[in-house]
Amino acid sequence: xxxxxxxxxxxxxxxxxxxxxxxxxxxxxxxxxxxxxxxxxxxxxxxxxxxxxxxxxxxxxxxxxxxxxxxxxxxxxxxxxxxxxxxxxxxxxxxxxxxxxxxxxxxxxxxxxxxxxxxxxxxxxx
Numbered sequence: 001x002x003x004x005x006x007x008x009x010x011x012x013x014x015x016x017x018x019x020x021x022x023x024x025x026x027x028x029x030x031x032x033x034x035x036x037x038x039x040x041x042x043x044x045x046x047x048x049x050x051x052x053x054x055x056x057x058x059x060x061x062x063x064x065x066x067x068x069x070x071x072x073x074x075x076x077x078x079x080x081x082x083x084x085x086x087x088x089x090x091x092x093x094x095x096x097x098x099x100x101x102x103x104x105x106x107x108x109x110x111x112x113x114x115x116x117x118x119x120x121x122x123x124x125x126x
Contacts, residue, residue, distance in 0.1 A: 001026040003117030021095030032101040037091035049106040092119035
């Protein structure tokens with residue numbers, strides 16, 4: 001599956017922003033999907049993950065309660081709603097997907113993803 005991330009931009013502290021990840025080229029609902037971010041000079045961080053049907057989600061500790069991942073398989077799209085943004089949320093955000101995941105399961109480690117989109121830059125200004 002090919003993944004296209006969009007929606008990044010420059011926002012202020014406390015603002016909200018929604019990222020989108022659109023899949024193409026395969027049956028999108030066959031893939032568990034997630035968002036992974038990388039800030040300059042830091043390791044990649046698994047931000048959020050969602051199961052194939054969207055019923056199960058998982059979040060990194062740094063974004064729990066502020067970020068919400070969701071998906072619309074009819075539109076082949078996964079969303080990341082980010083609220084109460086902080087300067088430390090500044091990063092390039094990548095969407096990633098993995099096929100052959102058991103129904104109801106999420107990817108727990110970002111190295112397990114076997115499809116990656118290009119990143120979208122999110123900058124939170126104070």
